[in-house]
Amino acid sequence: MKPVVDGLQTSYSDKLDFAIYTNVNSEQxxxxxxxxxxxxxxxxxxxxxxxxxxxxxxxGAVAEGELKMAFDEAAP
Amino acid sequence: MADYTPQIDSQxxxxxxxxxxxxxxxxxxxxxxxxxxxxRMYVGQHADEQLAFDGTSLTxxxxxxxxxxxxxxATTGIPIDADPGYGVPxxxxxxxxxxxxxxxxxxxxxxxxxxxxAPPEEPSGWLWLLPIVFGWIGGIIAWAVxxxxxxxxxxxMLVTGIxxxxxxxxxxxxxxxCSATASAPTDTSxxxxxxxxxxxxxxxS
Numbered sequence: 001m002k003p004v005v006d007g008l009q010t011s012y013s014d015k016l017d018f019a020i021y022t023n024v025n026s027e028q029x030x031x032x033x034x035x036x037x038x039x040x041x042x043x044x045x046x047x048x049x050x051x052x053x054x055x056x057x058x059x060g061a062v063a064e065g066e067l068k069m070a071f072d073e074a075a076p
Numbered sequence: 077m078a079d080y081t082p083q084i085d086s087q088x089x090x091x092x093x094x095x096x097x098x099x100x101x102x103x104x105x106x107x108x109x110x111x112x113x114x115x116r117m118y119v120g121q122h123a124d125e126q127l128a129f130d131g132t133s134l135t136x137x138x139x140x141x142x143x144x145x146x147x148x149x150a151t152t153g154i155p156i157d158a159d160p161g162y163g164v165p166x167x168x169x170x171x172x173x174x175x176x177x178x179x180x181x182x183x184x185x186x187x188x189x190x191x192x193x194a195p196p197e198e199p200s201g202w203l204w205l206l207p208i209v210f211g212w213i214g215g216i217i218a219w220a221v222x223x224x225x226x227x228x229x230x231x232x233m234l235v236t237g238i239x240x241x242x243x244x245x246x247x248x249x250x251x252x253x254c255s256a257t258a259s260a261p262t263d264t265s266x267x268x269x270x271x272x273x274x275x276x277x278x279x280x281s
Contacts, residue, residue: 052266
């Protein structure tokens with residue numbers, strides 16, 4: 001899933017900010033942060049608007065097109 | 077006194093045949109004294125018929141039965157004594173063995189008791205490991221192996237395998253549910269960065 005996210009980051013970097021955490025199991029602070037946000041399985045992805053409200057959450061592999069649709073809707 | 081005529085004889089015979097008993101008043105046309113005499117004469121005339129006249133009525137006599145021989149045991153020839161009464165123990169005491177050569181009578185057609193059903197066999201105890209370890213799959217295998225030996229135990233093995241599978245599924249589901257609820261997000265607020273942000277938690281590759 002990481003390569004897909006990397007591709008999307010390249011495409012949508014001007015519209016969205018990307019916060020990518022690949023060290024959930026190695027970094028204590030990241031692990032605690034993930035626990036606080038209810039991350040149980042990896043990969044888990046969230047889309048948060050400018051006001052800090054979570055718009056969508058995906059657990060597991062997701063189709064790239066679905067993510068693109070969500071990005072386009074949240075940041076037209 | 078009137079004469080004992082054949083007509084009177086046939087009248088008495090007919091009354092005796094129809095009613096079984098004849099009294100003097102049944103004979104018509106004669107006095108009671110004459111009728112009484114006629115009945116006595118009838119008895120004398122028909123001595124071979126075993127009639128009985130007690131002075132008031134004439135009846136046909138009941139033949140006496142020949143005496144029956146005393147009952148004896150069919151196989152041993154031991155005579156059976158008169159009923160000793162309840163509570164009197166047999167000569168040999170209760171539980172005494174039967175006399176030598178005694179053979180208990182059996183009903184016709186009976187060839188003696190031969191049990192047809194042998195005690196049910198039990199399958200190997202190791203077969204129980206199949207449903208315990210492999211769940212419903214092991215239960216089906218154990219059932220297939222044991223069904224010809226003991227169908228009841230085979231069914232129990234199948235039920236055990238299914239029950240263990242169901243129990244394991246409940247435990248896994250329950251633990252997963254508990255884990256999910258325990259990890260429910262406690263902080264649903266995200267920092268307001270002023271831009272839409274995509275968060276990714278995953279592996280490096």
